[in-house]
Amino acid sequence: MGITKMDHVAIAVEDIEDSAARWVASLGMQAGGIEELPERGVRLCKLRAPGSPALELISPLGDDSPVARFLAKNGEGIHHFCFEVDDIELALEELKSGEADLIHESPVAGAGGSRVAFVHPQSFNGVLIELKQKE
Numbered sequence: 001m002g003i004t005k006m007d008h009v010a011i012a013v014e015d016i017e018d019s020a021a022r023w024v025a026s027l028g029m030q031a032g033g034i035e036e037l038p039e040r041g042v043r044l045c046k047l048r049a050p051g052s053p054a055l056e057l058i059s060p061l062g063d064d065s066p067v068a069r070f071l072a073k074n075g076e077g078i079h080h081f082c083f084e085v086d087d088i089e090l091a092l093e094e095l096k097s098g099e100a101d102l103i104h105e106s107p108v109a110g111a112g113g114s115r116v117a118f119v120h121p122q123s124f125n126g127v128l129i130e131l132k133q134k135e
Contacts, residue, residue: 002086007132008046008054012070012079016059020045023055035111041065044111056082056111080118080128088115088133095119107133 013019020031024047032046041062047055058079060068070079085091088107096102101120110116110132119129 002091004084004086006053007082007084007130008056009081010044010056010058010079010130011077012067012074013057013059013076014071016043016045016057019057019059020047023047023057029055036061037109037111039109042067046111080130082116082130082132084132084134086133088117088131091131092117095123100124 011019016034020034023029024031027049029047029049032048034043034045036043038061041060042058042065043061044059045057047057058067060071062068067079092102092105092107096105100123102117103120104117107115107117110130113135115133115135117131119131121128123129
């Protein structure tokens, strides 16, 4: 499949500004700016600690966002794990041939100009997986 690294762990939050400020003040993490992805219905903020995968705080842009539904059902907490891949189309084909349940059959626009696709949690022990290819 060509996984190159774990890119980030996403955490669903109600208030992205307050949450980012708490992670920065309490743990000394470095925060990037807040990015909006209207086509995915989310706002996100990457947090970094040296030598570690990023933490990505995500909050909904509206009540119809998948993150809003997640928060309503589960409350704040870990939303997904993201792995960077060399070739996202090849990775999706390999997963599909292995009978994984794909949420996205083809890549969609992701943060920072990346291409991403999600794999249904039922395929990996209840964990939502994001695949990411940087452009």
